[in-house]
Each structure stands twice: as structure tokens, then as C-alpha cells.
Amino acid sequence: MDNPSVAKEKLGELDDKIRGSQAWNSIFRPGSIFKQGYQDSPRNRSYVIMNSILYHLHPVKVKRHAVKVSYTLCLGGISFFLFILLTVTGIFLMFFYRPTTTQAWNSIYQLKTSVTFGLLVRNMHRWAAHLMVLSVFLHMARVFYHGAYKPPREFNWVIGIVLLLLTLLLSFTGYLLPWDQLSLWAVTVGTNMAGYTPVFGNQVRFVLLGGNEIGSNTLIRWYVLHVLMLPFVIVIFMAVHFWRVRKDGGISGPL
Amino acid sequence: MTDIPDHLRQRAEDARYRAQAGDTLTDTLGSGDLAVDGGADERLLSVIRAGSIQELRTQPTDKVNVWPHLLVVEFVAALCVFTFVTLFSIFMNAPLQELANPNKTPNPAKAPWYFVGLQELLTYFNPMVAGVLGPGMAAAGLIVLPYLDKNPSTRPEDRKFAVSFFTIFLMFWAVLGIIGAVFRGKGFQFTLPWKDGLFFDL
Structure with missing residues (x-):
């Protein structure tokens, strides 16, 4: 009792x-x-x-308006959190994915059908990636409308644009990896556009594809970019971005 | 002249008197020269800025502790995002179409949604303008934006041009993207989604 x-x-x-x-x-x-x-x-x-x-990441104290959700809408923080979520789910996917043209699609298919939580984690990775592109865009718009790119924060805006471009590249390189019709042709359309670069268009396209057309060279190239190089670079830029937020006097003031 | 307080007037008067008497102490303070000529009291008052003797302390800003005020908000936001992504992923499956086949072009072949606006632009302009120069100029424009915008104000009413220009810029890409994603069907021809269905996958 x-x-x-x-x-x-x-x-x-x-x-x-x-x-x-x-x-x-x-x-x-x-x-x-x-x-x-x-x-x-x-x-x-x-x-x-x-x-x-x-x-x-944070000082001990921040200005009172900086904690108001209605001011920032948490968009930068949400982008960062989605990045962490993408890293975690991405590492899970790496255990099962094989970056070759003969095995890539099969490994994704098996992930869906015979790996515990495989379908869920792949879904989360996919939707979180789309959401991150969206939240980074919205974060940029929020910063613009608050005039938060004005001195002394000009350079942090520039870093932010680099982060936006890196986010797009991360999403686009990940798009190819399932190696289904959707990824192959979306990437074909995208890289054909890059091929129209003035003067050295063909060279740009060759470097992007690792050849004259999309194949196993492209897949391994984009895989390494997606899982290693671009995350490495974006983390460095994120570190500078967050550091500058504090050094430039915290987030911008209310309107 | 009338609004100079009497005690300051008195002090200037004394200084002038002492200067005329050859007092070296005031000279070391630098007021000797001023005191010699007639308007010493005026000059003394105009030389010293009000801000330098008053308001020595900076205005305290209204601050709150990051813990718990900010961390709790961030934690709740993270939890909401995680919950949303998880629930969405339970009910919506990511697309996995058939194995890639370079010999079988789907109709239509579309870029990912964030690039489909460029693909749409491609139907109006030649590829070099739409595919490279357009997005290149947009990215370059965004990078130099804070150095071009010299207006120091952050209030929307002072930034009518910047705000409308940027809104048009965002709307331009949003509208192009929506047309390209939803209103383009077979052969990338114009179509109505409620008549012919969607030709778009995330």
C-alpha cells in the first residue's frame, strides 16, 4: 500500500x-x-x-523587442533549426544510400519499403528541405522590410545572400540523388540553363555535370557536394552570420 | 542675453577681472584669451556642448534575460517546426518516380519549384538573358543592395520607393514561379490546373 x-x-x-x-x-x-x-x-x-x-550563440541579455515573435517571426531561427533537422535526417539517409546510377534509385526504394522509419525520415528530409528554402526566402524578406540591412548590418546582409544561394545549391544538389525521372529531368533543365553562361557556358556545364551529359560522374559529384562540401561551407557562413548579429548590436530595432 | 543665469554672469565677470589682474591660473585653463575680449560670457557658454556636461551616462536600454525569455520562445518554435514536419511527413509521401531514363523525356520536364520561375522566364527571353543574366543580376543586385540604399531611415513611410521596388521584385518571381509550376502543362504550354490537372511535383 x-x-x-x-x-x-x-x-x-x-x-x-x-x-x-x-x-x-x-x-x-x-x-x-x-x-x-x-x-x-x-x-x-x-x-x-x-x-x-x-x-x-546568445548574449546574457537582449533588447526586450528582440524576443517578440511578431518582430522576427522566428524565421532565421526556424531556418537554422531546419538545417539541424536536415543534418540529422540526412545522416540517417546516408547509412542506406549508394551514390551510383545502378544502385541509387534502388536504395531509396528499399529505404521506403524495408527500412524501419525509412519512409518517414526520407519524407522529413524532403519536406524540411523545401521548407528551409521557403523560410530562408521569407527571412530575407522580413529583414528587408525592417530595413535591417542598413548600417552597421550591411555585410551581414551580404553573408545572408550567400547563405540563401548555398541553401538553393544544397537543395538542388539533393534533388538529383534519388535518381528518378523527376530528379534527372529537373536537373537537366537546371543545368541546361547554366550552359547558357556567356563565353564559357559549355565549360560551366561540363564542370557541373562532370561530363557532357548527366551520368554517374554527375551523381557522385553532386553527392559529395550535397553531403560534405556545401554543408561544410554553409556552416562556416552561418557561424559568421550569427557572430555578426551579435557584433552589430543584436537584431535591428523596432520600426 | 537675458536668459544667462546670474551666477554664470558673475563667474564670467570674476574671470575677466582676474585675467586683467594677470592671474595665471585662468590662463592655464585656456579661458584667459576669451576673458580678455568683451564677450567672454557668451563664448564660454557656446564652447561647451550641453551633452558633454549633462547625460554622462548613456540611456539604459530595456533588456531581458535570454534565459528564460528568448530560449523558451526558441524552444517552442523548434518544437512547432519539428511537430509540423513530422506530421506532414506522416501524411504526405515524398515523390519517388520511376528510375531515371535519359532516353525518355517526361512531358513537361520541369525544374525544382525555386527555379521554375527561371524556366518560365525562358519562354519569353533568350536563354542567356533568362537563364544566366536574369538570375545573376538579381543575385548581384541583392548583394549590393545595402550599399546602394543610402536612406538611413528604417520606417516604412520613409522608404516608399525601396519597399515598393522590393515588393515588385518578390512578386515578379512569385508570379513567374506560380505560372511555371501550376499553369504550364504538356510541352510547357499554358494550361488551367482545374481543367487539365497539375503537371508539377515537389
Whole structure:
């Protein structure tokens, strides 16, 4: 009859033991909400940021209007979160995908039919990718309408445009990978356009395709761009983008 | 002249007196020269800017702690996005058409939705303009935008030209994209989606 309360007591003891242990206390810095007896005080509120990895992203305090959802619509943050989601789901997909013209389509098909959560994760990767392109576009529009590209934030706008272009490239390189009719012909249309570049159009197209037409060279090339090179580059630009947000005085003021 | 307070007038008067008496202390302060000529009181007042003696502290800005105010908002936003993507993915499957076949061109063959506006542009202009120069100029324009726009104001009423220009720019691409995606059918000919169905896949 006393079992629930006894169990509760035992759990409480265990909790105290773990949170009081040296290992636990070595992991969390002072003020952490995971520490024993976190108390809500102005000092601890500062410590949560100051004494954690979040200090790389956020200052301890921001202007009051900066936390209003109606001002930013969270669009930059949503883009970043979608990027993380895409990274996680993308790594999952990499376990099953084979970047050759003979195996690519089959590996996606098997992912759909015989891999646990394969269909769901592929769907999430696809829809999150489309959403990210959309949210980056909307973020750019939001920043424009607030005039947030004006001094001292001019250069961060430029970095933002680079991030937009990188997002488009990431999405476009991923488009080819399933190697179905949709991807092959969408990429054909896209790369034919790049072939009309003045003077060295053919060379541009050759470099993009790794040959004169789309084939296994294109697939491996775009695969490496999609899973390694472009994510690497975009992460660097994102780091500079976030850093500049803080260095330029936080997000722009209200209208 | 009348609005100079009496005690300042008195101080200037004293300074002038001391300067005439050859007091070196005021000279080191630099007011000796001023004090010699008649309008010392005026000059003293005009040299010192009000801001430099008043408002020494900068105005405190209204700030809030990132934890919990911002982090909670971000966490909720992330949760909403995750939930939305998961639910959408449960009910909507990503397309996987038949195996790629270079010898079988689908009709119509369309670019991904963010490039379909360019494909639409291709039906009006020659490929070099629509495929390369158009998007190239758009990207270059966006990059140099903050250096071209010299207007310091961020208020919409002061930026009528910039706001309308950018809105037209966005609408231009949106309309082209929608026409290309939804209103183009076989042979990339104009079609009505409610009559002939959709020729578009994400």
C-alpha cells in the first residue's frame, strides 16, 4: 500500500545521489538548470547562458523587442533549426544510400519499403528541405522590410545572400540523388540553363555535370557536394552570420 | 542675453577681472584669451556642448534575460517546426518516380519549384538573358543592395520607393514561379490546373 511513496522516496534519493556526484557536477557549470537546487535569480539567469555552450550563440541579455515573435517571426531561427533537422535526417539517409546510377534509385526504394522509419525520415528530409528554402526566402524578406540591412548590418546582409544561394545549391544538389525521372529531368533543365553562361557556358556545364551529359560522374559529384562540401561551407557562413548579429548590436530595432 | 543665469554672469565677470589682474591660473585653463575680449560670457557658454556636461551616462536600454525569455520562445518554435514536419511527413509521401531514363523525356520536364520561375522566364527571353543574366543580376543586385540604399531611415513611410521596388521584385518571381509550376502543362504550354490537372511535383 505504501509502495508508491516508497518508490518515490527511493527515486528522490537516487536523484540526489546522481546530482550530488562529482561526475555530474563536473559536467554542468555553476548556475546550470540541471544542477541541484537551481534557484531562479538574476544571477542564475545570467549563469545559464554565461556558463554554457549557448554563450557562443546568445548574449546574457537582449533588447526586450528582440524576443517578440511578431518582430522576427522566428524565421532565421526556424531556418537554422531546419538545417539541424536536415543534418540529422540526412545522416540517417546516408547509412542506406549508394551514390551510383545502378544502385541509387534502388536504395531509396528499399529505404521506403524495408527500412524501419525509412519512409518517414526520407519524407522529413524532403519536406524540411523545401521548407528551409521557403523560410530562408521569407527571412530575407522580413529583414528587408525592417530595413535591417542598413548600417552597421550591411555585410551581414551580404553573408545572408550567400547563405540563401548555398541553401538553393544544397537543395538542388539533393534533388538529383534519388535518381528518378523527376530528379534527372529537373536537373537537366537546371543545368541546361547554366550552359547558357556567356563565353564559357559549355565549360560551366561540363564542370557541373562532370561530363557532357548527366551520368554517374554527375551523381557522385553532386553527392559529395550535397553531403560534405556545401554543408561544410554553409556552416562556416552561418557561424559568421550569427557572430555578426551579435557584433552589430543584436537584431535591428523596432520600426 | 537675458536668459544667462546670474551666477554664470558673475563667474564670467570674476574671470575677466582676474585675467586683467594677470592671474595665471585662468590662463592655464585656456579661458584667459576669451576673458580678455568683451564677450567672454557668451563664448564660454557656446564652447561647451550641453551633452558633454549633462547625460554622462548613456540611456539604459530595456533588456531581458535570454534565459528564460528568448530560449523558451526558441524552444517552442523548434518544437512547432519539428511537430509540423513530422506530421506532414506522416501524411504526405515524398515523390519517388520511376528510375531515371535519359532516353525518355517526361512531358513537361520541369525544374525544382525555386527555379521554375527561371524556366518560365525562358519562354519569353533568350536563354542567356533568362537563364544566366536574369538570375545573376538579381543575385548581384541583392548583394549590393545595402550599399546602394543610402536612406538611413528604417520606417516604412520613409522608404516608399525601396519597399515598393522590393515588393515588385518578390512578386515578379512569385508570379513567374506560380505560372511555371501550376499553369504550364504538356510541352510547357499554358494550361488551367482545374481543367487539365497539375503537371508539377515537389
